[in-house]
């Protein structure tokens with residue numbers, strides 16, 4: 001953790017930088033199911049923000065909305081002042097999906113996956129130039145996967161797979177990175193590599209939004225945290241978010257069971 005990080009402001013945003021992601025009163029329904037019910041969140045640049053919520057609380061839906069993959073019934077999403085579709089076409093947002101959302105049998109190598117981060121910069125023929133290959137090599141080195149670059153993506157461990165997708169986001173060069181459950185099924189080495197990288201990215205000015213169930217990993221990773229239960233219940237300093245009485249709101253648990261997390 002960097003000692004220079006300013007404290008999060010849970011209340012007034014006076015003097016704070018413009019949010020990189022602004023979500024206003026978002027309502028998303030899948031038929032009868034209301035996944036988001038008036039979610040409002042302003043994610044600040046240069047910080048790692050944890051998105052915390054129980055299964056079904058709407059975390060993936062919020063990410064999908066940021067990526068422009070669902071049509072909200074109400075509300076608005078702005079990424080660096082642009083619509084999700086525009087932000088997507090400009091490659092402003094990198095996305096590391098949940099492992100369940102990936103077809104691991106697909107016949108592509110680790111290098112191919114990382115190169116996908118460069119597609120937005122290539123023409124329709126997707127011909128890689130020297131700059132693309134250099135960016136891919138640099139990203140592979142940052143996640144320590146150079147030696148496995150030519151292996152089929154499904155023949156990696158859970159942690160290595162995650163690192164490959166983080167490398168795709170790095171190669172893309174997006175200033176905003178979304179990670180959906182990056183620590184699920186991940187070994188300690190991969191977790192440490194991902195945490196270090198995300199901290200470096202945020203300290204260099206990027207915006208990092210990470211959904212996780214792993215509350216114990218959060219204080220070392222995140223500056224801020226947002227508690228989600230179809231709407232944002234709290235957004236502010238990570239340690240304040242992990243206070244038992246706040247977590248109990250988001251998880252519907254007895255505060256005594258949550259002592260010692262913050």
Ligand SMILES: Nc1ncnc2c1ncn2[C@@H]1O[C@H](COP(=O)(O)OP(=O)(O)OP(=O)(O)O)[C@@H](O)[C@H]1O
Nearest residue numbers: 030033034035053054055056057058059060061062
């Ligand atoms: N495509 C879909 N069709 C119908 N319902 C959906 C769909 N996607 C999500 N839902 C429902 O919307 C709600 C929010 O789901 P979402 O996946 O956003 O939650 P989550 O917080 O990411 O959950 P998890 O932690 O289990 O990944 C849940 O009730 C879920 O069953």
